[in-house]
Amino acid sequence: MIKARITVTLKNGVLDPQGKAIEHALSGLGFGGVGAVRQGKVFDVELAESDKAKAEADLKAMCDKLLANTVIENYSVAIT
Amino acid sequence: MKSAVVLLPGLNRDRDMIAALTKISGKPPITVWQTDTEIPDVDLIAIPGGFSFGDYLRCGAIAARMPVMRAVAEKAAAGVTVIGVCNGFQILVEAGLLPGALMRNTSLKFVCRQVKLEITNANTMFTRRYQPGQIIRTPVAHHDGNYFADADTLARLEGEGQVVFRYADGTNPNGSINDIAGIINDRGNVLGLMPHPENLIEAAHGGTDGRGLFESALGIAA
Numbered sequence: 001m002i003k004a005r006i007t008v009t010l011k012n013g014v015l016d017p018q019g020k021a022i023e024h025a026l027s028g029l030g031f032g033g034v035g036a037v038r039q040g041k042v043f044d045v046e047l048a049e050s051d052k053a054k055a056e057a058d059l060k061a062m063c064d065k066l067l068a069n070t071v072i073e074n075y076s077v078a079i080t
Numbered sequence: 081m082k083s084a085v086v087l088l089p090g091l092n093r094d095r096d097m098i099a100a101l102t103k104i105s106g107k108p109p110i111t112v113w114q115t116d117t118e119i120p121d122v123d124l125i126a127i128p129g130g131f132s133f134g135d136y137l138r139c140g141a142i143a144a145r146m147p148v149m150r151a152v153a154e155k156a157a158a159g160v161t162v163i164g165v166c167n168g169f170q171i172l173v174e175a176g177l178l179p180g181a182l183m184r185n186t187s188l189k190f191v192c193r194q195v196k197l198e199i200t201n202a203n204t205m206f207t208r209r210y211q212p213g214q215i216i217r218t219p220v221a222h223h224d225g226n227y228f229a230d231a232d233t234l235a236r237l238e239g240e241g242q243v244v245f246r247y248a249d250g251t252n253p254n255g256s257i258n259d260i261a262g263i264i265n266d267r268g269n270v271l272g273l274m275p276h277p278e279n280l281i282e283a284a285h286g287g288t289d290g291r292g293l294f295e296s297a298l299g300i301a302a
Contacts, residue, residue: 069138
């Protein structure tokens, strides 16, 4: 079994209203010097697969087909 | 004119769409379910609004990967007219039938109100019953209607007249880039828009401004 963590983040230049709201909330809590905050998503995936290369290829295909919208998002795959 | 309405779990504007199509075309649309792999011969396919699959992952993302959407893509490629309203628009962009993406409203709030729409391009099969530059009123009700496309895509959309509806007079409810409310594909047979024209088609709705869209798409004389 392979476990992986997929991280999906907004591309640079794509406005992130939720990140902005979080940024303001952090400043409001008194955390000084908070720069830009960008919100993303994390998926922990378990795969019944022993071949790491095959797992990585499958995970990337999952990102391209469903987990990320590549019009606005980037993704990274880390096998843990 | 024969029409079909796509049904998916979590949509909630399907009955409004069915009522509008029945009233305007004179014939009730057939309905197709998410698992259907074929859509019968129709002139128009409508994807209604709502919250398909609970808006999980991204609005429209899971619906866009259902078997019925492959059938919709085949029909669109064959030239059949396709309209996606609200969640239907989100599903069309997630399915790659329209460019760009629909993101969270900049206010982070769900908006439910009436907006003004400018008919930016009256020379489409969806807007030929309107005048160029005409301002109509339609309701909106969404949380994720903030249209985004990269600079190249945006330039192409604007240059080719694919921006069909624009929020007018400062009524942009969601921060959508260039005030974009509705776009068509490059072939001109697939339309997606956030506002709900199906909710303004008879006097009891308080107006009939949305009727022209369906009359245009169904080829019905006003």
